[in-house]
Amino acid sequence: MTGDRADKRIVILGAGPTGLGAAYRLRELSHSNWDIYEASDVLGGLARSYTDEKGFTYDIGGHVMFSHYEYFDRLVDTLLGQDYTKIQREAWVWMMNRWVPYPFQNNIRHLPNDVLLECLMGLIEAQKKQHDPKNFKEFNLAQFGEGISKHFMLPYNFKVWAHPADMMNKEWIGERVALVDLERILRNIIEQKDDVSWGPNNSFKFPLYGGTGGLYDRYHPYVDDNLHLNKRATHVDPVARKVTFEDGDTTRYDVLLSTMPITELLPRMDSVPDEVLHASEDLLYSSGYSIGVGIDRPTESSKCWVYYPEESASFYRVTYLSHYSPHIAPPGTTLFLTETSYSPYKHEEKGTILERTIQGLINVGLMKEEEREIILSTKVIDVKHWYPVPSVGRNDALAIIQPYLMSQNIYSRGRFGAWCYEIGNMDHSTMMGVEFVNHVLLGEPEETWIPHERGDQSLIGIPDTSSPAEAMLSQ
Numbered sequence: 001m002t003g004d005r006a007d008k009r010i011v012i013l014g015a016g017p018t019g020l021g022a023a024y025r026l027r028e029l030s031h032s033n034w035d036i037y038e039a040s041d042v043l044g045g046l047a048r049s050y051t052d053e054k055g056f057t058y059d060i061g062g063h064v065m066f067s068h069y070e071y072f073d074r075l076v077d078t079l080l081g082q083d084y085t086k087i088q089r090e091a092w093v094w095m096m097n098r099w100v101p102y103p104f105q106n107n108i109r110h111l112p113n114d115v116l117l118e119c120l121m122g123l124i125e126a127q128k129k130q131h132d133p134k135n136f137k138e139f140n141l142a143q144f145g146e147g148i149s150k151h152f153m154l155p156y157n158f159k160v161w162a163h164p165a166d167m168m169n170k171e172w173i174g175e176r177v178a179l180v181d182l183e184r185i186l187r188n189i190i191e192q193k194d195d196v197s198w199g200p201n202n203s204f205k206f207p208l209y210g211g212t213g214g215l216y217d218r219y220h221p222y223v224d225d226n227l228h229l230n231k232r233a234t235h236v237d238p239v240a241r242k243v244t245f246e247d248g249d250t251t252r253y254d255v256l257l258s259t260m261p262i263t264e265l266l267p268r269m270d271s272v273p274d275e276v277l278h279a280s281e282d283l284l285y286s287s288g289y290s291i292g293v294g295i296d297r298p299t300e301s302s303k304c305w306v307y308y309p310e311e312s313a314s315f316y317r318v319t320y321l322s323h324y325s326p327h328i329a330p331p332g333t334t335l336f337l338t339e340t341s342y343s344p345y346k347h348e349e350k351g352t353i354l355e356r357t358i359q360g361l362i363n364v365g366l367m368k369e370e371e372r373e374i375i376l377s378t379k380v381i382d383v384k385h386w387y388p389v390p391s392v393g394r395n396d397a398l399a400i401i402q403p404y405l406m407s408q409n410i411y412s413r414g415r416f417g418a419w420c421y422e423i424g425n426m427d428h429s430t431m432m433g434v435e436f437v438n439h440v441l442l443g444e445p446e447e448t449w450i451p452h453e454r455g456d457q458s459l460i461g462i463p464d465t466s467s468p469a470e471a472m473l474s475q
């Protein structure tokens with residue numbers, strides 16, 4: 001490391017996966033002039049967990065560890081050692097009162113005959129035409145045709161994103177990988193075969209203790225010397241290169257890594273050009289409720305999670321969390337974790353969401369009415385920044401905002417720091433932190449995060465091993 005790099009003072013805002021990835025790498029490189037400041041009192045950000053006094057551990061939505069990076073795999077091994085479970089992915093869709101194995105489009109033989117015919121005719125029609133889709137809705141119709149779009153893709157994606165599909169771009173899916181293989185679909189129907197082995201990640205690790213957040217708790221020995229909890233940054237002065245915190249403390253930086261949402265960072269900064277502030281209005285997000293329900297009966301299923309495209313339930317997904325580790329819920333109990341999104345386009349009243357969730361679990365057959373009596377524990381976690389929506393104007397907005405921030409020596413990275421859903425998982429976020437350090441101290445290019453240019457239609461930064469189709473459905 002050269003002299004001036006060794007002296008560089010690096011300040012990290014946020015101790016979620018991105019900030020912790022950077023912190024870990026700084027320590028690994030024996031850099032000493034750095035600090036990490038976190039607004040809350042725990043590590044992990046959106047990947048933290050909560051354990052209640054009855055012994056139920058709740059994640060924020062169903063988190064599973066998928067990795068596209070050797071560095072991330074090694075890091076997880078270092079942090080967890082042998083303290084993990086390995087789960088075979090088993091995902092389903094519940095609709096029209098029946099189970100359809102995931103991925104939906106490969107298993108439409110399970111649908112009623114008239115719906116199956118509609119889906120097949122739509123697929124065939126779509127394959128006959130040339131398409132130039134302008135947004136995510138048109139992309140769905142072009143790829144899957146009318147039937148699959150109407151019965152699954154569009155209603156399901158509205159429940160997930162809480163935004164109409166025509167407000168979303170199509171670039172985040174990528175167009176290089178065919179989502180539909182008509183011959184394979186027809187073969188599955190004719191041979192009456194379930195087709196579930198899809199994507200590189202059909203098994204995953206889960207921390208044995210403490211839920212997903214258990215992974216992030218294990219960073220403590222590596223970061224504690226430079227960690228400051230309960231320190232919310234309220235002001236960033238890019239000229240003096242100074243951060244001010246809620247309690248009045250300040251710190252100086254040479255380079256700043258911010259992992260808070262871009263839309264929270266910009267208003268905290270002085271003299272941001274109007275063009276940049278204006279661009280940030282195109283950065284849309286959904287909010288969400290992560291709701292857990294613990295029941296006093298065993299988990300009688302090997303399922304991992306189920307997608308719900310219909311209105312019979314407010315949630316779009318349920319995870320059988322108690323299936324992931326024997327320590328996540330008391331012995332002999334079941335812990336369901338549900339996810340419901342909301343936004344100005346999709347209202348979900350907070351006062352009634354828990355009751356609507358329990359009724360939804362009954363409606364879809366995961367609970368019986370009489371099992372209301374044996375609910376042991378519930379938890380509602382209300383999350384403002386849930387999904388960074390790949391809106392139609394997103395890429396152009398980022399092409400204005402990020403160069404401005406970098407000109408001020410501020411790197412905004414991570415799920416809402418980069419504001420790119422397609423690189424918004426834990427492995428991507430961790431690596432954005434690691435690669436930020438490699439870039440600033442070693443001069444290496446960042447690989448996960450890459451800049452957008454105005455008018456850019458390309459998919460950003462997803463490593464080649466990632467399946468866009470999987471990204472679309474495995475949230």
Ligand SMILES: Cc1cc2nc3c(=O)[nH]c(=O)nc-3n(C[C@H](O)[C@H](O)[C@H](O)COP(=O)(O)OP(=O)(O)OC[C@H]3O[C@@H](n4cnc5c(N)ncnc54)[C@H](O)[C@@H]3O)c2cc1C
Nearest residue numbers: 014016017018039045046061063064233260414415425426
């Ligand atoms: C519902 C849901 C399901 C998910 N499922 C998966 C999954 O299955 N697999 C997967 O890999 N990933 C999943 N993720 C994504 C994963 O949670 C993120 O990749 C990860 O948490 C992003 O890390 P981050 O550090 O960029 O941001 P965050 O986790 O948001 O962390 C940012 C941190 O910054 C802190 N902060 C904010 N403002 C300030 C401030 N002003 N001053 C100081 N600190 C501040 C916050 O408190 C927070 O701790 C899911 C996310 C959600 C919401």
